[in-house]
Every structure is written in structure tokens, then in C-alpha cells.
Amino acid sequence: MRRAALALLVLAAAGCAVRIPEPTREMADGDETVLAELKAGRELYVNKCSGCHALHGVDRYDDARWTAQVDEMLRLKKVKLRGEERRLLLRYLTRANDPGWK
Numbered sequence: 001m002r003r004a005a006l007a008l009l010v011l012a013a014a015g016c017a018v019r020i021p022e023p024t025r026e027m028a029d030g031d032e033t034v035l036a037e038l039k040a041g042r043e044l045y046v047n048k049c050s051g052c053h054a055l056h057g058v059d060r061y062d063d064a065r066w067t068a069q070v071d072e073m074l075r076l077k078k079v080k081l082r083g084e085e086r087r088l089l090l091r092y093l094t095r096a097n098d099p100g101w102k
């Protein structure tokens, strides 16, 4: 009984921890241009992707799955992104999803 309650608690806590980390110089390997792109990508993610459903933590998918999910949203016409916006968004998602960024 107590163990079940504890398991529920752990699950609930894990469900709340949606990781959408702020880009850092470290994440950009010290490259200012990359840092600016990562910031722009995060901004696109927060602005373009939160209208219909909660934002998913970046660590939920690997690079290939993120690319597929973004393209699926485009295909279903859930979101409009210019080619450059898609590139920046995916640059952020596929970088920030590396384990280790908080």
C-alpha cells in the first residue's frame, strides 16, 4: 500500500519535470552564432508549439523522433514554419535533448 503511494508520487514528480532548458554558452560550445540560433530555436518552440498542447520536454525524443514530430505537425498543418524557422527549431530541440543540459 505504502509502496503504491510512493510509486504514484514518483510518477507525478517525473511528469512535472518538463525540461526546456535555456541555451547556454556551454550548450553552444562557446560559439556566439550557435548560441543565438539556439535561443531563437527555443523561442520558436515556446511561441509556436504551446498553443494546442503542453510543451513536451526536450528529452522526450531523440533527434530523429524530434525531426519526425516537427514534420508531422507541419504535414498536418498544425503549425507554419518557414524553412529557416524549421532549421532553428530543430537545431534547438536536437541540441537541448542531449542528456546533461538542465
Ligand code: HEC
Pocket (backbone or CB within 6 Å): 045, 048, 049, 050, 051, 052, 053, 056, 069, 070, 073, 077, 078, 079
Ligand atoms: C494547431 C494546434 C497545434 C500546434 C500549434 C502544434 N501542435 Fe503538436 N499536436 C497537435 C495535435 C492535435 C496533436 C495530436 C495529433 C495526432 O496525434 O494525430 C499533436 C501532437 C504532437 C506531438 C505528439 C505527442 C504525443 O504524445 O504523441 C508532438 C511531439 C507535437 N505535437 C509537437 C509539436 C511541436 C514541436 C509543435 C511546434 C512546431 C506543435 N506540436 C504545434 C496540435 C498542435
